Amino acid sequence: FRANPRLPSGWYRVDNLSYSSSGFDRGHMCPSGDRTVSVPANSSTFLMTNMVPQAPYNNQVTWAGLENYTRGLMSQGKELYVISGAYGEGGSAVSSGITNTIDNSRVTVPAKLWKVIVVLNNGSDDLNRVTTSTRVITIVLPNINTVNADWKTYRVSVDFLEQETGYDLLSNVPVNIQSIIEAQVDTL
């Protein structure tokens, strides 16, 4: 875990100790286990710019459960596009009490963590292979330690997440296909 040396000069650099004693985990957005092709690739996932303060049970059980499920899809011949992030302010690293910021107010503790996973079969020309029946898994998790262990209980539609965040996700996909796949909630 280390500060990202490429941040512009003058920017505060969150470092390996910034979350110390906060109760929150240094929660990877891109998982270490997804970048094992080389030592530099794996090491890059430990830059603090890849982290958010994440409630430990959320990180180690629920979020990790989806990460493991995702890698399982990889070994079934799937090719995945994974987008993740966080929004809001205020999380809980223990069973009660909300923390809005850590590191002397320099790091916001998000209220929610989200992930969108587009599931394709292995292949090329990916954008043109996204259809109205493409599987999309979207979750929004509360950043609390009493989160349910099963990520599947937190599935929502991309449309819901777009309303929450103001983002237009999957924006390279043709609008007529976005409108169908973004309204679905995964049930597999």
Ligand code: MN
């Ligand atoms: Mn994690």
Ligand code: MN
């Ligand atoms: Mn969209």
